[in-house]
Amino acid sequence: MQNLFDMNRVIVLVLLFSFSVIAASYAEGDKVTPYGDYCRDCAIYGNCPEIIPPSEAVRAIDRYYRQRGYRVEVVNHKGRFIEAEIYKHGRQVDKVIFDRKTGRLRSIY
Numbered sequence: 491m492q493n494l495f496d497m498n499r500v501i502v503l504v505l506l507f508s509f510s511v512i513a514a515s516y517a518e519g520d521k522v523t524p525y526g527d528y529c530r531d532c533a534i535y536g537n538c539p540e541i542i543p544p545s546e547a548v549r550a551i552d553r554y555y556r557q558r559g560y561r562v563e564v565v566n567h568k569g570r571f572i573e574a575e576i577y578k579h580g581r582q583v584d585k586v587i588f589d590r591k592t593g594r595l596r597s598i599y
Contacts, residue, residue: 522584542590
């Protein structure tokens with residue numbers, strides 16, 4: 491009976507370890523938009539010298555994601571914000587909002 495109890499404990503520990511490794515790999519490896527990243531066209535995080543024109547902002551978003559192997563589709567432009575959907579292999583993987591005043595890029599998916 492003691493051997494069976496020890497074997498069950500080993501199995502449970504192995505399963506817990508396996509699940510934690512799998513969960514950590516998903517959490518770390520597939521981040522499309524790190525929280526609060528910013529457009530490199532602004533010299534300092536959140537501090538653009540002037541508001542980025544819409545066409546330049548779209549190019550900056552496209553450049554940011556294209557370097558990472560994603561495709562961008564702009565959905566909405568309202569005021570200083572641009573909303574875009576991010577695709578990989580034809581599947582939407584993120585939805586972001588870009589602040590043209592600060593250069594900040596955030597996931598809203």
